Amino acid sequence: MKVFVIDSNQQPLDPCSAGKARQLLAKGKAAVYRRYPFTIILHREVEESEPQPLRFKIDPGAKTSGLALVNDQTGEVVWAAELQHRGWQIKDALESRRSLRRGRRGRKPRYRPPRFDNRTRPDGWLAPSLMSRIYNIETWFNRLRQRCLINSVSIETVRFDMQKMENPEISGVEYQQGELHGYEVREYLLEKFNRTCAYCSKTDVPMEIEHINPRSRGGSNRISNLTLSCQPCNQKKGNQTASEFGHPEVEAQAKKPLRSAAAVNMTRREIQRRFFDLGLSVEVSTGGRTKYNRSVRNLPKTHWLDAVCVGQSTPDELKLDSVRPLLIKAMGRGQRQVCDTDKFGFRRKKSNGEFNAPRLIKRTRGFQTGDIARVQVPKGNNKGNYIARIASIRKTGSFTIKPLGGKKTFTSTYKNCQIVHHSDGYDYNLGEAFASA
Ligand SMILES: [Zn+2]
Numbered sequence: 001m002k003v004f005v006i007d008s009n010q011q012p013l014d015p016c017s018a019g020k021a022r023q024l025l026a027k028g029k030a031a032v033y034r035r036y037p038f039t040i041i042l043h044r045e046v047e048e049s050e051p052q053p054l055r056f057k058i059d060p061g062a063k064t065s066g067l068a069l070v071n072d073q074t075g076e077v078v079w080a081a082e083l084q085h086r087g088w089q090i091k092d093a094l095e096s097r098r099s100l101r102r103g104r105r106g107r108k109p110r111y112r113p114p115r116f117d118n119r120t121r122p123d124g125w126l127a128p129s130l131m132s133r134i135y136n137i138e139t140w141f142n143r144l145r146q147r148c149l150i151n152s153v154s155i156e157t158v159r160f161d162m163q164k165m166e167n168p169e170i171s172g173v174e175y176q177q178g179e180l181h182g183y184e185v186r187e188y189l190l191e192k193f194n195r196t197c198a199y200c201s202k203t204d205v206p207m208e209i210e211h212i213n214p215r216s217r218g219g220s221n222r223i224s225n226l227t228l229s230c231q232p233c234n235q236k237k238g239n240q241t242a243s244e245f246g247h248p249e250v251e252a253q254a255k256k257p258l259r260s261a262a263a264v265n266m267t268r269r270e271i272q273r274r275f276f277d278l279g280l281s282v283e284v285s286t287g288g289r290t291k292y293n294r295s296v297r298n299l300p301k302t303h304w305l306d307a308v309c310v311g312q313s314t315p316d317e318l319k320l321d322s323v324r325p326l327l328i329k330a331m332g333r334g335q336r337q338v339c340d341t342d343k344f345g346f347r348r349k350k351s352n353g354e355f356n357a358p359r360l361i362k363r364t365r366g367f368q369t370g371d372i373a374r375v376q377v378p379k380g381n382n383k384g385n386y387i388a389r390i391a392s393i394r395k396t397g398s399f400t401i402k403p404l405g406g407k408k409t410f411t412s413t414y415k416n417c418q419i420v421h422h423s424d425g426y427d428y429n430l431g432e433a434f435a436s437a
Pocket residue numbers: 197198199200201202229230231232233234
């Protein structure tokens with residue numbers, strides 16, 4: 001993976017190789033600016049720098065989004081990441097807050113006129129759990145934009161391009177007769193008919209695209225006239241229609257669009273809108289296209305490789321060797337709940353009778369939960385050097401330490417810790433390095 005470089009005025013320069021960065025650091029010409037994403041800052045100004053433009057590519061997902069920076073000219077993947085969202089956590093936290101509130105306000109009821117219908121939602125309102133996914137992606141886009149030149153964005157907005165599949169005429173000859181059209185139609189049918197033969201329900205056999213009203217009798221190539229069948233059934237059906245063959249239900253199912261494909265994903269649309277507003281050149285694409293790009297290049301299915309393969313602009317030759325995706329996990333920034341409750345919703349008291357105020361103290365001795373630190377434990381069971389996340393701080397200065405890379409958590413004093421990356425709402429790990437098969 002490449003290292004981001006900025007000059008002393010924090011102007012982005014071309015990313016450099018890890019070896020080059022090591023050299024610059026060793027010679028004292030640069031310093032580490034941020035650890036995630038790894039960025040170095042030169043000690044000098046660079047006048048008239050013209051960094052190469054990069055393309056930011058996104059494959060948004062409900063749990064995990066793939067992110068990638070690709071150089072369209074060279075086909076080089078400069079940076080890649082998998083960003084894990086916390087949508088469900090947010091939903092749970094809001095539900096918990098709501099039920100605590102209801103309980104509290106219901107406990108000592110006095111009469112109040114109802115005021116439940118005095119709230120409005122602005123146009124285009126999305127649930128907080130959905131917005132958090134959008135904010136995560138936006139945050140990372142903004143962080144990267146400070147470290148390199150991004151002039152275009154590719155984003156996967158829908159799983160299948162329904163409009164193009166229904167009316168192949170609208171998008172020109174290339175799409176109509178190209179390989180991609182057939183591919184996208186096939187993937188769509190596989191998903192719609194659950195990878196089984198529509199007539200005998202066999203799975204795990206080679207499937208053929210089958211015309212419900214056969215071509216020989218004027219049946220069209222439209223998606224609503226297509227289904228999947230195994231070869232024997234296709235043969236047996238010959239030039240009968242599905243109803244004549246004894247399967248009127250297949251005809252009915254084919255007429256209905258696939259729900260997940262028809263419902264455009266709200267989050268994806270909102271992300272797209274926000275990038276359009278920024279005035280960047282935005283390419284929108286479909287999941288079918290991503291999968292096609294990935295399989296013609298023989299790449300395995302991962303979130304970050306999906307991001308690399310989004311859109312028509314994907315370079316033919318991708319340089320992927322030794323790319324290690326950064327695994328980013330959204331952690332939030334702690335809570336502001338004033339009083340802890342037990343599982344029944346009652347306030348928890350400490351032994352001295354005070355109420356427990358769980359996380360009101362955010363910092364102690366210069367540390368905060370979520371800081372990433374170099375931890376040097378001189379003796380004891382956990383003796384050694386670690387790069388670790390400070391999983392939680394305590395006023396006493398005894399911290400819970402979670403080493404990166406999945407080693408066992410332990411407790412250590414703040415005296416052993418030295419911050420290398422201040423808490424920024426995310427947790428980090430490095431994924432497997434890519435090696436071409
Ligand atoms: Zn069959």
